[in-house]
Amino acid sequence: MGRYVGKRLLSAIPVLFIVGIIAFVLSHLSGGDPARVVAGNDATQAQVEAIRQQMGLNQSLPIQLWQWMINIFHGNLGYSYILGEQVTPTILSHIFPTLSVALFGEAISLVVAIPLGVLAADKHRRIADKIVLAFATLTTSLPSFLAGLLLMIVFVLQLKLLPASGFVDPNEDFAGYFSHLILPGVSVATLQIAIISRMTRSSMIDALGSDYMRTASAKGLTRSRQLWVHAFKNSSIPILTIIGQSFGELIAGAIVVETVFDVPGIGQLVVNSILRRDYQMIQGIMIFVALVFIIVNLITDVLYAVVDPRIRERSF
Structure with missing residues (x-):
């Protein structure tokens, strides 16, 4: 049973990776400037640029995506500059x-x-x-x-x-x-x-x-x-x-x-x-919901193996 569950967990990694890419791309195609939203309408351009650098938005999109994906696999879904708190504990709450x-x-x-x-x-x-x-x-x-x-x-x-x-x-x-x-x-x-x-x-x-x-x-x-x-x-x-x-x-x-x-x-x-327009929080929620789906599918696969042991044997 341990090997069966392990194989199902490994197969979930590519799914999570693809969902992460989709969430990242959609949030950047939605329009608007996250730095401007955080700074407010009365902020100067210099203040907006400073916030953009703090948020890492001055880097290229591939680098932003890579750093975000690395953080995801370390359990860090990002930081909401709108709320001023980490995304993961906010979602969990x-x-x-x-x-x-x-x-x-x-x-x-x-x-x-x-x-x-x-x-x-x-x-x-x-x-x-x-x-x-x-x-x-x-x-x-x-x-x-x-x-x-x-x-x-x-x-x-x-x-x-x-x-x-x-x-x-x-x-x-x-x-x-x-x-x-x-x-x-x-x-x-x-x-x-x-x-x-x-x-x-x-x-x-x-x-x-x-x-x-x-x-x-x-x-x-x-x-x-x-x-x-x-x-x-x-x-x-x-x-x-x-x-x-x-x-x-x-x-x-x-x-x-x-x-x-x-x-x-x-x-x-x-x-x-x-x-x-809290893009970091929206991205984190999309990843979290995808993770819930993966867990549900894993539980379903395990129940298959419990009900019919032949399924577990065929997977080896």
Whole structure:
């Protein structure tokens, strides 16, 4: 298993390198002078040039890119001259609310989507299957930010059951922390539920028509055991694949939903950095999000190997 994980980590290095180049190029093509933004509109040209030299902008772009990439592989995502602080700790201070929303949304989607997919496959072409498909179609066409607004209207304005916005530290008030996560978590889970339930249904239908399922039925196993122990286990690889792939979309959805519910996470940091033209922070966030995607894909690959050891053996 160690060699398997090591190979996956090595394969992630080129991806991180390419993302770093793209982030650097896009930030320099966006227009504007970062030194002028830091200095302010009232600064003299001499002051702007001094700041440009301090920021290293007087060097050629290849040299700037090289130095930035070296810093990245040392864990240093740069320095925000707008905020006057290092990029890495600033991102880390905003990541907990984003991960809280994303992981809570993922938990909701798995708890809802997988049983729905299994039910739809077991009741294939019956009324229950059609209801699940209709529900999946509805949630697919509902963007996370729109779902958030609708939920806010119902549960905040009408029923007055949940807080409308904000974020609470779980160490200070865990009940408040949980209540503030419900609406944004459900909002980002809507699309996930549709994607995962459809894939679970499709994979389970294939598994239920296989020979080993007919054997399991002939042995007199209960329907529940047939579905969850035999069919679901053999359908888990494509389900894991879609969960890993869609988690990136869930992170992106969480960043958007944060703006709706005023959650002080990465989404709020991105919006503020764009408005401030804080190019160093934007570059750092792009690298950090890419790193999160790489970690999610690595976890997915490891789960492949756990579910099916033949995958691990073929990789050597």
